[in-house]
Amino acid sequence: MGEAIRIRLNGEDAEVAAGTTIGALVDGVTKDRSRIAVERNKEIVPRTSYDQQAAEEGDVIEIVTLVGGG
Amino acid sequence: MEPLRIRDHAFQSRLIVGSGKYPDPDTMVRAWEASGTNCITVALRRVDLKHEHEERNLLDRIDRERYTILPNTAGCYNVEDAVRTARLARELGLGDLLKLEVIADEETLLPNTAATLEATATLAKEDFTVLAYTNDDPVAAKQLEEAGAAAVMPLGAPIGSGLGILNPTNIRIILGRARVPIIVDAGVGTASDVALAMELGVDGVLLNTGIAQAQDPVPMARAMALACEAGHLAFLSGRIPRREVAAPSSPVEGRFTS
Numbered sequence: 223m224g225e226a227i228r229i230r231l232n233g234e235d236a237e238v239a240a241g242t243t244i245g246a247l248v249d250g251v252t253k254d255r256s257r258i259a260v261e262r263n264k265e266i267v268p269r270t271s272y273d274q275q276a277a278e279e280g281d282v283i284e285i286v287t288l289v290g291g292g
Numbered sequence: 293m294e295p296l297r298i299r300d301h302a303f304q305s306r307l308i309v310g311s312g313k314y315p316d317p318d319t320m321v322r323a324w325e326a327s328g329t330n331c332i333t334v335a336l337r338r339v340d341l342k343h344e345h346e347e348r349n350l351l352d353r354i355d356r357e358r359y360t361i362l363p364n365t366a367g368c369y370n371v372e373d374a375v376r377t378a379r380l381a382r383e384l385g386l387g388d389l390l391k392l393e394v395i396a397d398e399e400t401l402l403p404n405t406a407a408t409l410e411a412t413a414t415l416a417k418e419d420f421t422v423l424a425y426t427n428d429d430p431v432a433a434k435q436l437e438e439a440g441a442a443a444v445m446p447l448g449a450p451i452g453s454g455l456g457i458l459n460p461t462n463i464r465i466i467l468g469r470a471r472v473p474i475i476v477d478a479g480v481g482t483a484s485d486v487a488l489a490m491e492l493g494v495d496g497v498l499l500n501t502g503i504a505q506a507q508d509p510v511p512m513a514r515a516m517a518l519a520c521e522a523g524h525l526a527f528l529s530g531r532i533p534r535r536e537v538a539a540p541s542s543p544v545e546g547r548f549t550s
Contacts, residue, residue: 251339264372284338286380287338289334290313290320292310292452292478292501
């Protein structure tokens, strides 16, 4: 592993290799990209750009899905 | 019967049903079927980083041919979080429908109407079809409509309380002034609460706990469906006026008794 960066992923501190894409983070938590949506520093990351955007030091990333609710 | 229409959306059933707090997923799916609903509310939460791979996702259980998904902003306590949640829901491919709730505090779970108003205006500009959860307050209801809400959803009683329609008079006043659909959301405990709301003339009822936490959710869902239809028919049929003294149902003339 090359240089590591620190990010916050779903409320937890995480260390990932520099250059890790949003897509790689997503694939680490789900097999089906259609079931999740991603926010990076409170901005939506469009599905089409998951593999183009790399995480950067200090990024706050949220990967969300649907759960039961009223 | 006429469907419930909210902007471009039409729902044959006037019940909107939640997906939380059921004893198990199979009961939930059977309760949806028994309720006759065409619209199911869902929430957005973080993916569980440790367990997502093993869990069956809620989306697997919702037949998208049969049900429209209505994402909510439950758990949001400020405008920014509600707007973020709405955008994430749209990114999830759930379309433009949104149940907007901005909650004031954890104890009452009552809506923060000022924040709800601001979030409604922001999201309406972003072309969301906002169903705004609010108090049973005629002033707030009108303000939300003017801010761009596609439907206004006054509570019957606090979320999960099962206390029914605490202020039918206010609901009636809201209805008298409304130009968008009015849906009673929250507080419904049993079938008669749904019937009462529909008899007042509301366009629909949204409920979750009343079905999900009933001892037997599937027949309760059916009871809610029947009450919704019964109440709506009674409203359309025009009930008799209330009077304080009796009025005989049989003719007064032609009596042969002393």
